[in-house]
Amino acid sequence: MKPVCRWLVPLLIAIALPGTLRAADPFAGREHYKKHCAYCHGMDGKPGMPQTPDFTRKGDPGSGLLRGDVTLLNRIRQGGSSCPSFRSVLEDIQILDVIAYMRSMKR
Numbered sequence: 001m002k003p004v005c006r007w008l009v010p011l012l013i014a015i016a017l018p019g020t021l022r023a024a025d026p027f028a029g030r031e032h033y034k035k036h037c038a039y040c041h042g043m044d045g046k047p048g049m050p051q052t053p054d055f056t057r058k059g060d061p062g063s064g065l066l067r068g069d070v071t072l073l074n075r076i077r078q079g080g081s082s083c084p085s086f087r088s089v090l091e092d093i094q095i096l097d098v099i100a101y102m103r104s105m106k107r
Ligand code: HEC
Pocket: 032, 033, 036, 037, 038, 039, 040, 041, 050, 051, 052, 053, 061, 062, 063, 064, 065, 072, 075, 076, 079, 080, 081, 082, 083, 084, 086, 098
């Protein structure tokens, strides 16, 4: 890499992607989760409805959180048999915030 590229490339990326490059924010995610997910999944991940996975079950693949962020992102975007699709409700970065919040739940 030419010396000038060492600062020019990151600078151009920083200019081109404002707001899209940031770490997932579990605090923002908590608000989205409260609004869109808690009435089925429970604020602490303990479901209030039958057939709803328990996000607090440790080491249980059924808890649904033992997957990478991208897999979970696609799952939440797409929805399931009873889980609504959030594709047109939340932006990807907001879903990643929700995932960060879900990963902070006590297991
Ligand atoms: C109307 C109730 C309802 C709402 C609202 C809801 N879910 Fe679900 N969710 C379910 C049910 C029931 C299942 C299990 C069946 C299925 O996949 O449809 C599920 C499954 C899931 C799974 C898969 C878990 C696994 O073990 O495979 C994830 C992840 C998930 N929900 C996340 C979310 C998130 C995040 C939100 C909010 C953005 C949300 N859900 C909103 C009812 C809901």
